[in-house]
Amino acid sequence: MDLNLQITDMTGARPEHSTVIVNFVAAVRKQLRNSTCYVFSDNVQYRWHTKNGEEKTVIPDASINCRVKSRRGNTFIDAPRFVMEVLSEPTEKFDRTEKKEIYREQEIDEYWIVDWRKKQVEIYNLDYDEEQKPQYYLWKVISEENKDELKIVHFPHIAITFDELFEEVDL
Numbered sequence: 001m002d003l004n005l006q007i008t009d010m011t012g013a014r015p016e017h018s019t020v021i022v023n024f025v026a027a028v029r030k031q032l033r034n035s036t037c038y039v040f041s042d043n044v045q046y047r048w049h050t051k052n053g054e055e056k057t058v059i060p061d062a063s064i065n066c067r068v069k070s071r072r073g074n075t076f077i078d079a080p081r082f083v084m085e086v087l088s089e090p091t092e093k094f095d096r097t098e099k100k101e102i103y104r105e106q107e108i109d110e111y112w113i114v115d116w117r118k119k120q121v122e123i124y125n126l127d128y129d130e131e132q133k134p135q136y137y138l139w140k141v142i143s144e145e146n147k148d149e150l151k152i153v154h155f156p157h158i159a160i161t162f163d164e165l166f167e168e169v170d171l
Contacts, residue, residue: 016116016169020086021061023167027160028064028152037066037081037155046076048106056102061086061114064155079103081154084112100124100136107134109154119144119166125153 021041028039040063047057063080070078083103085095095113103111104126111124120143124136142150147162 014088017061017086017088019168020114020116020165021084023165024062024084024160027164028158031158032064036068037064038068039064040080044074044076046079046106047072048077048079048102050102050105058099058102060084060099064152079106079108081108082110082112082152083108084114086114086116104134104136110152111136114165116166116169119162119169121150121162121165123153 025039025041032039042059042061044063045057045059046063047055049055057075060080060083062084064082065076065078065080067078067080068076070076085091085099087095100111100113107126109126111126113122113124114120115122120141122141123139125139126134127137129135139153140146140149142162144162150160150162150165152158152160
């Protein structure tokens with residue numbers, strides 16, 4: 001069995017990276033109570049087969065999953081609706097390329113790339129091109145200048161502010 005795992009050196013992850021993840025999960029968790037969806041931090045993994053038959057396993061920094069019964073042990077086999085990756089120097093290229101491609105292929109509705117150093121959120125929305133192939137389109141880049149526009153597009157009833165997301169990042 002070939003899992004085709006990618007080993008990524010995480011020794012460079014800083015406390016600010018974890019702070020953004022914790023802030024997101026804390027803000028969203030309360031709002032998902034009594035629903036069929038759950039928010040998870042970077043302690044769960046997802047395993048899927050790609051279109052060319054490869055098995056890929058990824059561990060997003062945060063995800064919102066409404067299909068939690070589709071799992072084997074600690075591994076989900078169905079795609080979440082939302083994924084967030086917080087950039088760090090060792091993982092930035094992987095998050096922007098291969099991981100983003102895996103998420104697109106699995107048709108994850110919304111993908112956030114959060115840069116805690118710039119205090120910026122890139123929100124990608126999944127849609128389909130003329131050939132009905134899933135594509136990510138940059139919906140909006142959120143920074144201090146337009147921070148009031150931050151929202152989870154596919155979960156409009158969930159509120160998280162820019163200030164909540166980046167709270168205590170300047171430790």
